[in-house]
Amino acid sequence: MEASSLIALDHVGHDFDNGRIVALRDVNLSFGEGESVAIVGASGSGKTTLILVMCGIRIPTKGILRWKGEPVTTLRQWTNLRRSEIGIVFQDFNLFPTLTARENVEVAMFGSSASSSERRRRVEEALDTVGLTDRATHLPQELSGGERQRVAIARSIINDPKLILADEPTGNLDSVNASAILDLLFDLQRARGSTLVMVSHAPDQAGRCARQINMKDGKVTMDQQRVPAHEEAL
Numbered sequence: 001m002e003a004s005s006l007i008a009l010d011h012v013g014h015d016f017d018n019g020r021i022v023a024l025r026d027v028n029l030s031f032g033e034g035e036s037v038a039i040v041g042a043s044g045s046g047k048t049t050l051i052l053v054m055c056g057i058r059i060p061t062k063g064i065l066r067w068k069g070e071p072v073t074t075l076r077q078w079t080n081l082r083r084s085e086i087g088i089v090f091q092d093f094n095l096f097p098t099l100t101a102r103e104n105v106e107v108a109m110f111g112s113s114a115s116s117s118e119r120r121r122r123v124e125e126a127l128d129t130v131g132l133t134d135r136a137t138h139l140p141q142e143l144s145g146g147e148r149q150r151v152a153i154a155r156s157i158i159n160d161p162k163l164i165l166a167d168e169p170t171g172n173l174d175s176v177n178a179s180a181i182l183d184l185l186f187d188l189q190r191a192r193g194s195t196l197v198m199v200s201h202a203p204d205q206a207g208r209c210a211r212q213i214n215m216k217d218g219k220v221t222m223d224q225q226r227v228p229a230h231e232e233a234l
């Protein structure tokens with residue numbers, strides 16, 4: 001494992017139903033700081049399970065994960081990482097329906113030691129970053145799909161995570177909103193130097209990532225750095 005690894009999976013496997021369903025098989029991957037990585041593969045190939053084990057929502061049945069080289073073995077460690085180092089964006093936004101956009105973002109600071117004025121400042125800054133300042137008091141049902149995903153992205157970046165995991169973040173959006181959300185995710189990744197790991201079915205979206213990992217039947221079948229488009233043109 002290279003010294004700069006942010007998160008690594010070491011012989012990770014995940015079974016369901018006492019081994020009758022194998023979602024991940026002997027996955028060995030390392031993700032460095034500042035990388036953009038697309039995870040692609042057919043439905044059922046294990047992409048979501050991979051994302052969920054990378055944030056500790058699922059604890060793998062085999063193998064181990066490391067954060068900056070240190071094994072992550074307890075739920076407490078994962079909770080702390082999700083609180084401060086890992087942001088997650090899902091396809092279906094996962095917002096609380098009875099909370100406003102601002103409150104949905106603020107939720108991610110639960111348990112933080114920041115003062116209330118510091119929290120307020122960070123929430124306003126995150127809403128501004130995703131262009132939603134004027135929708136802060138709206139409920140999710142009063143927002144468009146693209147706006148809801150912006151709230152989810154604001155929530156995911158509020159603690160300035162080193163790693164952003166996105167599972168088909170544009171899966172429920174039309175092409176215009178999808179492309180705006182992707183622009184936002186890549187802008188954030190570049191501006192903050194964070195690592196973006198994104199599941200995508202769309203080849204043009206995956207093509208924007210510097211590295212692509214293909215999965216099939218729970219296994220990694222390809223792991224390749226892409227030649228950046230501007231170098232290809234030379």
Ligand SMILES: Nc1ncnc2c1ncn2[C@@H]1O[C@H](COP(=O)(O)OP(=O)(O)OP(=O)(O)O)[C@@H](O)[C@H]1O
Nearest residue numbers: 016017021022023042043044045046047048049050
């Ligand atoms: N909670 C669960 N219980 C049982 N089996 C599950 C569960 N979650 C996922 N699986 C199975 O594990 C395998 C991998 O599922 P996963 O959701 O990771 O696939 P995916 O690549 O994300 O698919 P999609 O592109 O459809 O989202 C599939 O066979 C799926 O049916």
Ligand SMILES: [Mg+2]
Nearest residue numbers: 047048049167
């Ligand atoms: Mg999935």
